[in-house]
Amino acid sequence: MNRIRILIASRPILALKVPEVLVWIVLVVATAFSWLLGHEAGREVVAIVIMAVAYVKVRLVGLYFMELRGVVGLRRSLDAYILISLVLIIGFYLAA
Amino acid sequence: MPVEGGAVRNGWSQRLCVWSGALFALLFFIGFGVIARYIPPPDPQRSAADVAAFYRDNANSIRTGMLVSMYALVLYVPFVAAISVQLKRIEGTHTPLTYTQLGIGCTLPVAFFPPLYFFQVAAYRPERSDDSIMMLNDMGWLPFTGIIYAIFIQNLAIGFAVLADRRANPIYPRWYGYFCFWTALLYCPAGFDVFVKDGPLAWDGLFSWWLSLVSFFAWLVVTIMVTLHAIAAHVAAPDDCADTPVAVRETAGLFIT
Amino acid sequence: MTSTKDNAACGPQTDRRERSLPAEAGLWLFIFGDLVVFTLLFLVYLAYRTDEPELFASSQQTLSINVGAVNTLVLLCSSLFVVGAVRATRAGNRQLAPCLVLAAMACGFVFVSVKVFEYHDKLETDHTPASNYFYFFYFFMTGLHLVHVVIGLGVLTFLWRLTRRADELTSLGMSSVEGSASFWHLVDLLWIVIFPLLYLVQ
Numbered sequence A: 001m002n003r004i005r006i007l008i009a010s011r012p013i014l015a016l017k018v019p020e021v022l023v024w025i026v027l028v029v030a031t032a033f034s035w036l037l038g039h040e041a042g043r044e045v046v047a048i049v050i051m052a053v054a055y056v057k058v059r060l061v062g063l064y065f066m067e068l069r070g071v072v073g074l075r076r077s078l079d080a081y082i083l084i085s086l087v088l089i090i091g092f093y094l095a096a
Numbered sequence B: 001m002p003v004e005g006g007a008v009r010n011g012w013s014q015r016l017c018v019w020s021g022a023l024f025a026l027l028f029f030i031g032f033g034v035i036a037r038y039i040p041p042p043d044p045q046r047s048a049a050d051v052a053a054f055y056r057d058n059a060n061s062i063r064t065g066m067l068v069s070m071y072a073l074v075l076y077v078p079f080v081a082a083i084s085v086q087l088k089r090i091e092g093t094h095t096p097l098t099y100t101q102l103g104i105g106c107t108l109p110v111a112f113f114p115p116l117y118f119f120q121v122a123a124y125r126p127e128r129s130d131d132s133i134m135m136l137n138d139m140g141w142l143p144f145t146g147i148i149y150a151i152f153i154q155n156l157a158i159g160f161a162v163l164a165d166r167r168a169n170p171i172y173p174r175w176y177g178y179f180c181f182w183t184a185l186l187y188c189p190a191g192f193d194v195f196v197k198d199g200p201l202a203w204d205g206l207f208s209w210w211l212s213l214v215s216f217f218a219w220l221v222v223t224i225m226v227t228l229h230a231i232a233a234h235v236a237a238p239d240d241c242a243d244t245p246v247a248v249r250e251t252a253g254l255f256i257t
Numbered sequence C: 001m002t003s004t005k006d007n008a009a010c011g012p013q014t015d016r017r018e019r020s021l022p023a024e025a026g027l028w029l030f031i032f033g034d035l036v037v038f039t040l041l042f043l044v045y046l047a048y049r050t051d052e053p054e055l056f057a058s059s060q061q062t063l064s065i066n067v068g069a070v071n072t073l074v075l076l077c078s079s080l081f082v083v084g085a086v087r088a089t090r091a092g093n094r095q096l097a098p099c100l101v102l103a104a105m106a107c108g109f110v111f112v113s114v115k116v117f118e119y120h121d122k123l124e125t126d127h128t129p130a131s132n133y134f135y136f137f138y139f140f141m142t143g144l145h146l147v148h149v150v151i152g153l154g155v156l157t158f159l160w161r162l163t164r165r166a167d168e169l170t171s172l173g174m175s176s177v178e179g180s181a182s183f184w185h186l187v188d189l190l191w192i193v194i195f196p197l198l199y200l201v202q
Helices: A002-010 A012-017 A019-038 A044-065 A072-094 B011-035 B048-057 B059-074 B076-091 B096-124 B130-146 B149-163 B174-194 B206-236 C025-051 C053-060 C065-090 C096-124 C133-163 C171-200
Strands: none
Touching: A019 A044, A019 C065, A019 C171, A044 A072, A044 C065, A044 C171, A072 C025, B011 B059, B011 B076, B011 B206, B048 B059, B048 B130, B059 B076, B059 B096, B076 B096, B076 B149, B076 B206, B096 B130, B096 B149, B130 B174, B130 B206, B149 B174, B149 B206, B174 B206, B174 C025, B174 C133, B206 C025, C025 C053, C025 C133, C025 C171, C053 C133, C065 C096, C065 C133, C065 C171, C096 C133, C133 C171
């Protein structure tokens, strides 16, 4: 714990060794990716990829930021929620 | 109220008041839903002629249904009182949240009488012009779905009180506090029914009517269960140090308990 | 529940730190309940979209993808600050932790300001919730989320007060820290889905 404190407080570069920081970088890259894809108008595949990326981001936030990684019950609930939501959203989207 | 080490002698009346909440729901459903057939609510976009025809064809069932519903509404008050008794145990001597809950809870019948009376007025002289009947119908339905303001704060007050409980065996389980916050949030969209005539926020919409109705019903059932449980625990162990808040205040803050 | 056996335990609070669950079980009920309601809202939005896809697509063109993306990044930054604050609190650092919470709150205020400008811009150009169903859902969804942001700012204020005593928090205080942090992550998480659904998916 003390080591982490020193890492974050005094040597910001080493914060990269903290998993949450790496996850955050992945989240930012994913946002940029979706942002680029968003300019591609009106393609169904694009829309599905964008929503899938969004729910991957949700999972990362849940597991790493909300710290559900180690809690089996909540992790499964989160996965079930993500899977069901994604399937329903894509299904409703394609129904158009 | 038992003071030091006193036994709970009025367990029966406390339970009676809790069940009054269940009776409220049942009678209201019979009056409003079964007799008057107001569940599901009519479409806000119906023409004035259709609305008037509904009152002309069903005048007596509407009169009877509203009458039963209003009796039902009053039964909500003993239920609120029973919750307050438990909240008072949590809060101890100075009980702002208990009074808030009691006061707001008692406004529920007061808030719902006017809409129901507007329906009564519409059914009283159904020979009135179509427009007048439609206006009375709107005057009833808009507040009926939209009035969530008081119950919103009531749920927050209960939630805060429950989460502030500092004993080792809390009077209400802590998840119930969060549950109250959640239901409070679910009522919020209903107030927007004044802006739209169709869609999910209209007075018969998914997010105004159905979500509020389902969450209110769920809240009622859960509250009855946890309150009965709290009374049973109190009766079984009247000497429980529960009535004197025990734990040392460990840190500042509401949720630190 | 309170049997004679339990009476013996009526002293100070028992230590609940043992479980691996971050925050309290009840809070997860709230968070998952909220998530389910939002999914329901997303599905209703998509269902209304099937009736008039062209109108939805053309209305969507008036939203600024860049503004939405910036707000996503702002919330992601605030989440990282909150993660840092929780770590610093666990390390008992009462200097660093409150600073990180304040940084997260600053991000929250930026989000709210951007949103207010966005609303103002939409209303200026006569796009109101009454214009059509796309705008109705745009205001409803982002408005409901904004309510969460505002509540979240209140929760962060509470978190800030806790982190100032980071080195003397009990296990239950820590649990409140984790709970407050999780609520703020929920705010981030909801926007992660709302942004692509409203702004990007056509």
